[in-house]
Amino acid sequence: MSASRRPNGVSKPSPRASPNTSTKTRSTKQPPTISDTLTTLLHPAEGLLLLTYPSLLLLGSIFSLLDPSARAAPYSASLQSHPPDMAPNYFALKKNVFNIWFVKVGWFWFTVAWAVWVLMGMGMMRARSRAPPREKTKARIVELDDDEEVEQEAEEEKEEKDATLVLTPQKLQSALRWVVVTFWWTVVTQWCFGPALIDRGFRLTGGQCELMQSDTARQEMGDVREFVTATACKIAGGKWKGGHDISGHVFILVLGSASLGLEVLGAMVNDRRAGAEEKQAQLGRWGWGIVVGVVGMSWWMLLMTAAYFHTWFEKFTGLSTAFVGIAVVYILPRILPGVRDILGVPGR
Numbered sequence: 487m488s489a490s491r492r493p494n495g496v497s498k499p500s501p502r503a504s505p506n507t508s509t510k511t512r513s514t515k516q517p518p519t520i521s522d523t524l525t526t527l528l529h530p531a532e533g534l535l536l537l538t539y540p541s542l543l544l545l546g547s548i549f550s551l552l553d554p555s556a557r558a559a560p561y562s563a564s565l566q567s568h569p570p571d572m573a574p575n576y577f578a579l580k581k582n583v584f585n586i587w588f589v590k591v592g593w594f595w596f597t598v599a600w601a602v603w604v605l606m607g608m609g610m611m612r613a614r615s616r617a618p619p620r621e622k623t624k625a626r627i628v629e630l631d632d633d634e635e636v637e638q639e640a641e642e643e644k645e646e647k648d649a650t651l652v653l654t655p656q657k658l659q660s661a662l663r664w665v666v667v668t669f670w671w672t673v674v675t676q677w678c679f680g681p682a683l684i685d686r687g688f689r690l691t692g693g694q695c696e697l698m699q700s701d702t703a704r705q706e707m708g709d710v711r712e713f714v715t716a717t718a719c720k721i722a723g724g725k726w727k728g729g730h731d732i733s734g735h736v737f738i739l740v741l742g743s744a745s746l747g748l749e750v751l752g753a754m755v756n757d758r759r760a761g762a763e764e765k766q767a768q769l770g771r772w773g774w775g776i777v778v779g780v781v782g783m784s785w786w787m788l789l790m791t792a793a794y795f796h797t798w799f800e801k802f803t804g805l806s807t808a809f810v811g812i813a814v815v816y817i818l819p820r821i822l823p824g825v826r827d828i829l830g831v832p833g834r
């Protein structure tokens with residue numbers, strides 16, 4: 487690109503466009519530092535969002551080391567938790583209501599929040615960014631009589647409603663990013679042309695299904711002491727034991743909330759067409775509640791998983807597997823123009 491866009495829409499020539507500046511730049515140009523490269527890839531706010539995840543995991547793990555009740559409770563590696571009768575608190579129980587109704591059906595909540603954001607928040611932001619700035623509108627309203635004011639407000643409302651229904655390339659690209667992120671969630675946790683990656687990883691690292699609870703099932707299984715997936719094993723009353731079990735909870739909570747966060751945050755920090763005030767006003771009205779609720783609940787549950795479930799290494803692999811998906815969908819398009827043309831970058 488040879489020209490950059492100013493907030494008022496006027497293009498100014500980039501330094502590269504002028505031969506004089508380009509010579510000067512070349513002779514004084516320093517090789518980019520790691521921090522320069524990182525800021526080109528991610529806005530500092532986006533970087534901060536991603537840093538929240540290892541920080542929450544670290545915080546939860548440190549808390550469990552310091553909390554006397556967590557330290558006193560025995561940990562069962564096969565349950566990946568403290569036994570329920572000795573759980574240090576309500577959130578250390580697998581049956582806690584937030585686990586059952588939020589995490590266990592987490593993809594549903596992420597999808598609803600994403601859809602609300604794409605259909606409402608995102609469309610509204612675009613509509614506002616095309617509308618005249620608020621101050622100017624107010625100044626004009628002073629000169630208008632009551633009827634005209636009402637008429638103008640109705641017109642603005644209609645414009646916003648239309649923006650919800652209009653299918654823009656930005657909305658399509660966000661939906662496409664949802665498809666790719668959902669594909670990654672599916673292959674890692676649900677199905678990957680057979681067992682999901684988490685189950686395959688567990689088996690490859692020496693894990694197997696041990697039938698501990700049911701004598702009949704044990705007899706029926708005979709020498710074949712293993713099933714293919716964790717779910718099949720649990721349904722048969724067995725325990726999924728031995729191998730490395732990537733934390734599915736860490737994976738889904740990080741993947742879902744980070745992608746949702748990057749969609750909204752990216753639009754806020756990268757879309758220079760709308761003023762900050764307008765963006766906040768629109769987010770406040772549309773989708774803000776559900777997005778903040780889903781991301782906030784994910785952070786809380788991540789903290790609880792970090793504190794009471796899994797080993798350090800299982801949480802680390804859950805985080806890394808989620809970050810692979812985030813890197814492909816949100817970082818790669820900023821490096822490869824071909825991928826960028828298809829998936830886009832939130833807010834750009």
Ligand SMILES: CCCCCCCC/C=C\CCCCCCCC(=O)SCCNC(=O)CCNC(=O)[C@H](O)C(C)(C)COP(=O)(O)O
Nearest residue numbers: 589590591592593594597600601604661664675734735738
């Ligand atoms: C731009 C977005 C386009 C969206 C288009 C759809 C728009 C429709 C709008 C609203 C309707 C919402 C419909 C939502 C459909 C979403 C499809 C689903 O994903 S429903 C399935 C819900 N199931 C889950 O979320 C399961 C999550 N659980 C797991 O992955 C695992 O249990 C675990 C990883 C949490 C751990 O497993 P464990 O066995 O070890 O506990």
Ligand SMILES: Nc1ncnc2c1ncn2[C@@H]1O[C@H](COP(=O)(O)O)[C@@H](OP(=O)(O)O)[C@H]1O
Nearest residue numbers: 566579580585732733734735736787790791795
């Ligand atoms: N924050 C949390 N609250 C309640 N249960 C949690 C949890 N994090 C993990 N678990 C439970 O710990 C087990 C391992 O989680 P995962 O591998 O998905 O990270 C799962 O048990 P169940 O599969 O018996 O429900 C899961 O429900």
